Structure formats: C-alpha cells, structure tokens
Amino acid sequence: MRSMTIAERRARLGVRHRLAAAGRTDDVAGIARSLVVLHATDPATVFLSVAARSVRAVPAMVERALYDDRTLLRMLAMRRTMFVAPVELVPVLQFSTANALAAKQRRTYTRFIGQAGVVEDAAAFFREVEEGAHRALLARGEATGAQLGADEPRLRTQVDPAPGKSYSRPTNITTWVLVTLGCEGLIVRGRPNGSWISSQYRWSPVEAWLPGGIPAMPADDARAALAERWLRAFGPAPIGDLRWWTGWTLGEVRKALALLDVTEVDLGGTTGLVMADDLEPAAEPQPWAALLPALDPTPMGWQERDWFLGPHRPALFDRNGNIGPTVWWDGRIVGGWAQRADGEIAVRFLEDVGADARAAVDREAARMAAWYGDVRAIPRFRTPLERELTA
Template sequence: MRSMNTAERRARLALRHRLCAPARTDDVLEIVRSVLVLHATDPATVHLSVAARSVHAVPAAMEKALYEDRTLLRMLAMRRTMFVAPTDLVPVLQASTANALAARQRATYARMIERGSDVTDGPALFVRAEEAAHEALLARGRATGAQLSADVPMLRTQVEMAPGKSYSRATNITTWVLVTLGCEGRIVRGRPNGSWTSSQYVWSPMETWLPGGIEALPAAEARADLVRRWLRVFGPAPAADLKWWTGWSAGDVKKALALLDVTEVDLGGATGLVLSDDLEPTPAPEPWAALLPALDPTPMGWQERGWFLGAHGPLLFDRNGNIGPSVWWDGRIVGGWAQRRDGEIVFRLLEDVGAGARAAVVREAARMAEWYGDVRAIPRFRTPLERELTA
C-alpha cells in the first residue's frame, strides 16, 4: 500500500489550498476553487479566507465576484451550513445535498407550525407561504425578509417555539420560508445591507441571478462529482472525514466512492483514500505562515485534525466544534489570533517555533490588519483563546 505521511499531507495542503507564498493569487474565483467552497456562516470568514490566500486582493474584489460578476453564490449545503461556492459547482451541491436538505427543512418547519399554532395542516400552509413569497419576490425583483412579510401576510404567521412553557416565545415563519426557498435554489442571498461583515441579506429570485436557474442533475452523479472534487482538494483522507464533511449517510458515501477510481493509502496508522490519478509525491514548499479566520475551510475540511492541530484544540475550538482564528506555520496550527476593538491584530503562539517563524507571523498579522481597514469583526463563534486575546 502506498504511504502518504503527515509531511506529504502538509505539503499538499500548503500548495493546493494556496497558503504558501508561491501558490497565492489575487484571482478570487481560483482561491475559492482551491478549497472547493468557503464557509459562510460568519460573513467575515468569506473575505478573510480570501485575504489569507491572496497577494494584493482587497475586500472589493470578493464583493465584485459575488455581486457583480456573480461567479460565486451563497447557499446552504453540507451539514446545513452556509457556503460560498463557484456558480459552476452549484448544480452539484444542489442535487447532491441541498434538495434533500430542503425537503427535511420543510417537514421540520411544518411540524413546528402545527405544534406551536392553531394551524392544523402545517405542510399545506408552508407550501402556500413559499409560493406566495416567491411570487412577491419575482414582482419586486429584490427584497428583504421584512419587505416580503409586509407583502405576504401569511409569512407573519406566529408560532410558539416551546408551547406551554413559561420561557416560550413566538416567532413568525418568514425566515423559515425564505431559507427553505434558498435551499431549494429558487431564491438567492444577494448583497447585504452594511459592510462585508453583515448578514442582513437582500433576496433575489434565482432566475435574475443565474439565467435559466440551476441545472438539474441526477443525485447519484452529483454526489460522485462532489466526492471527486473533495478528494482532489482534501485527499488523502479517511472515508470518515468525507462522511463528516458531506453530512451524508454512510450508504450514500459508499455509493459515490464506488463510481470513482480511488486508491487506499497508508496515513500512518489509518487508511486514507485518494484519487488513483493523484498519487504523485508533492515536493514540500519553503516554510510558510498564515493567519486563517474562524471557520476557514482548511481546518474545517477534515474531522480528524490531529496531523495539523496537535494538542491545541481546546483553546481554538468552541464546544460545538467550530474553529476560531488560527495561526499556521509550515502546515500545522501553532497558535491563535484576534482583532481587538482598536483594530490591532494580536496573536499567541502555543509552542516555540523560532524567531524566523514569529517574524513571518508578524508580517501576516500586518497583512490582515490592512485587509480589515476600519472594519471591526467579532467572530460569530467565540473560542477560548480568541476571547482571551480580546479581553
């Protein structure tokens, strides 16, 4: 069995994820392709992940790709997580993951409506609300959730979240409906109100964003395509990492792998998978430093992170498994960083990496401070070290 040790995996990560200097670029679309998709639960992550992999790109370059060129698109996909994806990948994500997710969401919300209101047919009401909201959005061209709920009274249907409990609160179904329509690929999140850290999105019909809408693909074919792309970016890796990243069942993962030509390799005590045409050794680049933001797609690409995380997890992850801002040196995490209220970028190294590495991290911190400019952004998911650095 071919062996791919930790050093080789780190070399692949450095070059394929564009984290070392020779691999960096100012082509935003190519940066996103290099990590397959960007995590977008925290809007700032999208921009800061690009910053870490670019040379001279500025926030406006990311906004141009998203809202003017429209080569990128926000959507819910794997593990019910928000991502920014290249538009040519959207049909694959839609067929492999988002369609099934939309169906599950609709069923869940319908049950919640029946449980927390006087509505007796939750599924029927939810579908009617979807259709009415979509028609209202088509008429407007673009709108906020508040504008659509003013147009469609049904969206203001009140639901008790914990019926019969003293702490219960009522909410309307506007967000549920719009998120489900987005998950179905019928509407899309456009430019937010505010800076690049804002999540107050304006919605648009998918037809006005992608002429012709999203191409329909067979689900099995789409899942195989997504697995192939994931292995190209994150392989070699155990099948368990793939199952975690996709959020699919073990059966779906197995069926997708069966459609591909993959090879098992020894990862040093564990068995990994790699595409059979991707077995050539990767020369290690010169040592490099990077400051990756919270929820960056590189550390969130694998479930088993020991080969680059070491023992630093308790300080850098929250209780739900979300990573905070991390400092990297030569293919592994060696510390964490944060932005203080005055804009200063501060970091803490969790191990001795030498004067040269520290100097490289200082230079990266200066780059990130320039990217932020006057913007201040607190990560949506606070981690122990990030809190300490900003206290």
C-alpha cells in the same frame, strides 16, 4: 499500499489550499474552487479566508465576485452549513445535498406550525406561503424579508416552536419560508444591508445568478462529483472525514465513491482515500505562514485534525466543535490570533517556532490588519484563546 506521511499531507495542504506563497492569487473565485467552497456561517470568514490566500486583494474584490460578476453564490448545503460556492458547482451542491435539506427543513417547520394549531393543514399552508413569497420576489427582483412580508402577509404568521420552554419565543415564519426556498434553489441571498461583516441579506431569484435556474442532475452523479472535488482538495483522508464533511450517510458516501476511481493509501496506521491519478508526491513549498479566520475551510475540511492541529484543540475550539482564528506555520497550527477593539492583530504562539516563523507571522498579521481597515469583526463563535486575546 502507497504510504503518505504527515509531512507530505502538510505540503499538499499548503499548495492546494493556496497558503504557500507560490500558490496565492487575487482570483477570488479561484480561491473558492481550491477549497471546493468557502465556509460562510460567519460572513466575515469568506472575506478573511480570501485575505489569507491572496496577494493584493481587498474586500471590494470579494464583493464584486459575489454581487456584480456573480461568479460565487451563497447557499446552505453540507451539514446545514452556509457556504459560498463557485456558480458552476451549484448544481452539484443542490442535487447532492440541498434538495434533501429542503425536504427536512419543510418537515421541521410544518411540524412547528401544526403543533401551534395555527392552521388546519400546516403542510398545505406552508407550501402556499412559499409560493406567495416566491411570486412576490419575482415581481420585485430583490427584496428584504420585511418587504416580502408586506407583499405576502402570511409570512408574518407567528409560531412558538417550543411552547413552554424558557428559551422559546414566538417568531414570524418569514425566515423559515425563505430558508426553505433557498434550500430548494429558487432564491438566493444577495448583497447584505451593511458592510462585508453583515448577515442581513437581501434576497433575489436564483435566475439573477443562473439564468434559467439550476440545471438538474442525478443525485448519485452529484454526490460523486462533490466527493471527487473534496478528495482533490483535501485528500488523502479517511472515509470518515468525507462522511463528516458532507453530512451524508455512510451508504451515500460509499455509493458516491463507487462511481470514482479511488485508491487507498496508508496514513501511518490509518487508511486514507485519494483519487487514483493523484498519487504523485507533492512538491515541497517554501516555509509559509498564514493567519486563518474562525471557521476557515482548511481546518474545517477534516474531522480528524491531529496531523496539523497537535495538542492545541482546547484553546482553539469552542464547545460545539467550531474552530477559532488560527496561526499556521508550514502546514500546522502553532497558535491563535484575534482582532482587538483598536484594530491591533494580537497573536499568541502555543509552541516555540523560532525567529523566522515569528517574523513571517508578523508580516501576515500586518496584512490582515490592513485588510480589516476600520472594520471590527467579532467571530460568530468565540473560542477560549480568542476571548483571552481580546479581554
């Protein structure tokens, strides 16, 4: 069995994730493809992930790829997480993951409606409201949830999802319906109402990005295609990492892998998987530094992270497993960073890295400060070190 050392895995990470200097690019869609998808639960992450991997890109270039050229599309997919995906990958995500997610979301929301006793047939009601909202959006071409609520008044139906609980409040079903339509691949989140850190999106029919809608493909083929993309970006890795990243069952993961030509490698006592034609040793890049944002797709690409994270988890993760802003040196995490209220990028090293690394990190911090400009962005999920640096 071929062995792959931690050093080789770190080298592959630096090159394939475009973090080493030689791999950086201003091709926004190309950056997304290198990582399969960009994590987008926090809208700022998309932009800051591009910033870390680019040379001279600016936020307007990401906005152009998303909303003008429309080479990227925002959608819910793996683990019910928001991602920005290259448009050619959308059918793979839709049929490997999003269709099943849509069915699950509909069951959840119709249960809430049924428990509230709002209507006699919650499932039929939800479907009718979905169809009405979709018709209204097709007529408008683009709309906010409030605008669609004016066209389809049933969107303003109020339901308490957890009656009797202190944290629950009656809510309009607008978001439930639009999220489900999005999971079904019928509508998409478009340009936000605000700057690049805003999450108040306008909605558009999917045809605005993909004329004719999302091409159909068999679910098994879609899962195999996504597994291959992940292995080429994140492999070698244990099967458990792929299962965690996709959110699929172990049976679904194994079925997808059975359609691919994969091989096992020794990761130092753990068995990893890699595409059979991807065993060549990685070229060792020049030492590199990077400041990656909270929820960046690189550290969020694996469940087992000790080989690049080391002992720094307590400072850099919140209680729900979300990673905060991280400082990298040559393939491993060595600290954290934060943007302060005055725009300063504050860095804290969690280990001694030497003068060369500190100088390289300082240069990356200056680049990140220039990218932000006048924008101030607090991560959606705050971690201990990020809070300390901004106190």
